[in-house]
Amino acid sequence: MKRFANTLSCLAVLLTAGMAFAQPAVEPANPDPTPALGESARTDSPANPAEPAKVEKPAKTDPTPALGEPAKTDPTPALGEPAKTDSPANPAEPAKDKKRRPYTSTEFEDENMTDFEIENYGKIAKIREDSIKKMVDLVENTPNYPNFADVCYRIAEYMTENIKFRLALENRQYKKDLARFEAGELKEEPDPPLKDYSGTLTYYEKILVEHPKYVRIEEVLFFVGRNGVETGKALGDDKLVEKSVKYLNKLDEMFPKSQFLPKAYLLAAEYFFAKNNLFEALKYYKKLVDNHKDAPMYLYALYKLGWTYYNYQQYDNTLLCFQEVIQKLREAGREQDTLRNMTLKDYVITLSEAGLGWTSGRDFLFQEIGQDKAHAVLHDLADMLAQRGFYDDAVGIYTYFINLDVNSADAVDYWNRILRIYRFNFPFDEVEKKVRELRFFFRADGPWVANNKARVEASEKAADLLIKWDLSLAEFYLEEALYFNKGEDSFFLATGRFRDTIAQGAGKRLEQGLVGLMMTHLGLFRTASAGRVIFVAENVLGLAYPDDYKLPRKIRRMTLDKNETEFMTAKDQYLALPARTGQKPDLKPFAAVDPIAYVLYSSALIYYTRGMNEEGLADLDRLVAHDANSDYLGWAIDMIYQMSARAEDWAGLQKRTKAMLDVGNTRVAPAEQVRDFLCAGMINEGIVQAEKDKRYGDALSKLSTAAQTCADSLERGAEALYRLGEIAEKGGFIPQAKEAYQKVINEYGKSKYKGMAQRNYGKIKNK
Numbered sequence: 113m114k115r116f117a118n119t120l121s122c123l124a125v126l127l128t129a130g131m132a133f134a135q136p137a138v139e140p141a142n143p144d145p146t147p148a149l150g151e152s153a154r155t156d157s158p159a160n161p162a163e164p165a166k167v168e169k170p171a172k173t174d175p176t177p178a179l180g181e182p183a184k185t186d187p188t189p190a191l192g193e194p195a196k197t198d199s200p201a202n203p204a205e206p207a208k209d210k211k212r213r214p215y216t217s218t219e220f221e222d223e224n225m226t227d228f229e230i231e232n233y234g235k236i237a238k239i240r241e242d243s244i245k246k247m248v249d250l251v252e253n254t255p256n257y258p259n260f261a262d263v264c265y266r267i268a269e270y271m272t273e274n275i276k277f278r279l280a281l282e283n284r285q286y287k288k289d290l291a292r293f294e295a296g297e298l299k300e301e302p303d304p305p306l307k308d309y310s311g312t313l314t315y316y317e318k319i320l321v322e323h324p325k326y327v328r329i330e331e332v333l334f335f336v337g338r339n340g341v342e343t344g345k346a347l348g349d350d351k352l353v354e355k356s357v358k359y360l361n362k363l364d365e366m367f368p369k370s371q372f373l374p375k376a377y378l379l380a381a382e383y384f385f386a387k388n389n390l391f392e393a394l395k396y397y398k399k400l401v402d403n404h405k406d407a408p409m410y411l412y413a414l415y416k417l418g419w420t421y422y423n424y425q426q427y428d429n430t431l432l433c434f435q436e437v438i439q440k441l442r443e444a445g446r447e448q449d450t451l452r453n454m455t456l457k458d459y460v461i462t463l464s465e466a467g468l469g470w471t472s473g474r475d476f477l478f479q480e481i482g483q484d485k486a487h488a489v490l491h492d493l494a495d496m497l498a499q500r501g502f503y504d505d506a507v508g509i510y511t512y513f514i515n516l517d518v519n520s521a522d523a524v525d526y527w528n529r530i531l532r533i534y535r536f537n538f539p540f541d542e543v544e545k546k547v548r549e550l551r552f553f554f555r556a557d558g559p560w561v562a563n564n565k566a567r568v569e570a571s572e573k574a575a576d577l578l579i580k581w582d583l584s585l586a587e588f589y590l591e592e593a594l595y596f597n598k599g600e601d602s603f604f605l606a607t608g609r610f611r612d613t614i615a616q617g618a619g620k621r622l623e624q625g626l627v628g629l630m631m632t633h634l635g636l637f638r639t640a641s642a643g644r645v646i647f648v649a650e651n652v653l654g655l656a657y658p659d660d661y662k663l664p665r666k667i668r669r670m671t672l673d674k675n676e677t678e679f680m681t682a683k684d685q686y687l688a689l690p691a692r693t694g695q696k697p698d699l700k701p702f703a704a705v706d707p708i709a710y711v712l713y714s715s716a717l718i719y720y721t722r723g724m725n726e727e728g729l730a731d732l733d734r735l736v737a738h739d740a741n742s743d744y745l746g747w748a749i750d751m752i753y754q755m756s757a758r759a760e761d762w763a764g765l766q767k768r769t770k771a772m773l774d775v776g777n778t779r780v781a782p783a784e785q786v787r788d789f790l791c792a793g794m795i796n797e798g799i800v801q802a803e804k805d806k807r808y809g810d811a812l813s814k815l816s817t818a819a820q821t822c823a824d825s826l827e828r829g830a831e832a833l834y835r836l837g838e839i840a841e842k843g844g845f846i847p848q849a850k851e852a853y854q855k856v857i858n859e860y861g862k863s864k865y866k867g868m869a870q871r872n873y874g875k876i877k878n879k
Contacts, residue, residue: 152717309339334372427466444827464496633679746780765793794818808843830863
């Protein structure tokens with residue numbers, strides 16, 4: 113019995129010491145978690161820092177699981193070292209942390225029970241079972257037994273020890289099953305073992321009710337409270353937990369200097385924290401922290417106190433708690449302790465949400481983890497600050513890194529991050545000022561360029577960065593003019609920026625510069641005053657008919673103005689690029705647009721309004737060749753007809769309309785309209801062949817084909833036959849003329865050509 117007692121005593125010491133290593137685990141709420149601190153920061157900032165990720169505070173969550181549940185992931189990596197996670201599929205995206213769980217004090221007890229201890233527990237477990245049965249019989253059959261309280265205490269104690277042994281075995285198997293589940297060998301995730309000490313509670317409560325003066329009542333109060341809390345949490349019995357917390361409170365009242373109070377406070381605090389009762393959790397954590405600084409679980413409680421403050425958004429208090437945990441663990445020589453590493457990470461995340469500045473945090477990190485690792489952490493902190501809207505602080509960190517080494521190749525990335533923050537979150541005059549600083553920093557005769565000549569990749573990135581931000585400024589002015597009606601001045605400012613880009617550009621940047629320049633000129637074209645060509649005038653210019661069936665009148669050919677000429681030059685340069693990137697320009701107006709189709713359509717429209725029919729038709733033919741199914745051809749259908757008619761390019765009209773019909777391009781322009789213009793081309797080509805070229809045979813063949821092709825159209829079918837009759841009559845082909853007129857009369861009786869056909873037929877019917 114003495115050896116048994118010594119074994120229990122040793123185990124108690126070991127388990128109590130283990131509390132010092134208990135790891136907390138409230139992770140700050142972050143829907144898009146940053147990489148583990150110290151990993152390489154993301155190279156690409158969010159597309160729009162003006163829209164920071166919405167951060168939900170963990171006050172509305174239950175971040176701490178039941179004490180004693182085993183962790184499902186590896187502990188957090190040491191700060192400044194890469195996390196041991198699988199690389200993401202897309203290297204541009206941050207590595208997603210696996211869901212972390214708290215590493216609790218009771219979990220530590222389970223995990224740190226050695227095989228030797230488990231083996232010894234197993235050897236005496238049977239002895240305990242036999243002893244428990246005998247003592248239970250004694251209690252039930254001898255209620256007046258003089259040592260009744262001692263026997264009840266011993267029953268509960270033996271039961272507790274056997275439950276611990278059972279939990280150690282179950283936890284060992286649970287870990288194996290969990291590993292198999294994560295490896296895909298098990299279909300269902302195993303359940304962690306439950307800490308059900310309910311059998312012990314009856315005997316502890318017997319002592320409290322029947323022997324309240326029992327000499328070990330202090331221990332009874334603690335163990336009935338502890339076992340009750342653990343059991344209630346395992347079984348989801350909140351009433352049992354609350355009842356058990358009352359026992360712990362009574363321990364506090366009756367034994368204010370009890371050695372069990374730190375554990376009692378922690379049990380109560382953890383329960384209330386998990387239930388999101390922050391007021392009660394704060395009370396118990398503070399009791400432990402304020403009155404038991406030498407307790408082995410002091411630093412763990414201090415950490416959890418910090419997260420309680422965090423949930424109250426008292427970030428300054430949170431940071432003070434975290435700093436003390438980090439510092440004391442370092443002073444104790446426990447720099448690699450999991451609790452310290454986790455607290456460091458949570459310290460930085462809290463710092464990013466506090467908005468209290470970053471320089472004090474930098475100095476603290478230098479002291480605790482050294483400059484190199486601190487710099488890795490500051491990279492992450494800057495990104496988090498930018499996401500959460502603390503733009504000045506984020507810019508401050510990036511500027512700090514630039515100033516650390518003004519000749520570093522990394523300066524390109526820092527400048528890009530700074531300007532991205534400015535572009536979306538600062539007044540534009542400040543953005544322009546910052547771009548001027550950028551140009552000065554990377555000026556051709558400056559120290560950075562001189563010291564990075566050998567670094568070809570860095571030099572190319574810097575040059576591209578200058579072009580990129582010239583483009584960004586130009587796009588801003590373009591948007592101001594297009595969407596906010598800021599007038600011609602904004603267009604002219606954008607034009608200057610795009611010209612600068614074209615002068616420097618190559619590859620995709622050159623494409624964007626050319627497309628942007630065309631956009632500004634089109635904008636100027638649309639905002640032209642009454643003295644210049646306005647879009648609404650386009651129909652007036654070409655749709656005047658002297659009677660119902662004659663062709664549109666021609667309009668005077670004009671010259672392009674300076675604005676339109678520069679647009680055409682940019683268009684030709686853009687279309688002549690030897691190898692386009694295949695990507696749409698980044699400019700917002702082109703987000704859902706085929707830029708080639710758009711500029712060809714716009715170019716044709718300008719030529720159309722200027723009476724430059726041949727040039728406009730050439731661009732429309734390029735558009736047909738580029739994409740005969742483009743909606744722009746549907747929108748251009750009237751232009752196609754009008755310019756073809758004015759240029760008397762009837763063969764071209766047929767090719768353009770037939771190409772649209774062949775691919776089913778009738779979404780914008782109805783199929784009836786496209787076929788009507790096709791028929792017009794065929795009919796008028798036949799007329800021209802007869803009247804100008806005197807090729808009556810070719811004309812009759814063309815009109816005969818037109819009559820068959822357009823038979824379903826009342827007017828076009830009648831017109832084709834009527835013109836066939838006219839030309840046959842003029843060429844002396846009287847039988848063919850009679851036949852054509854008769855078909856008009858018989859088959860197209862409702863057509864306007866019927867009367868004319870009757871008159872002409874009457875003149876020749878006797879020939």
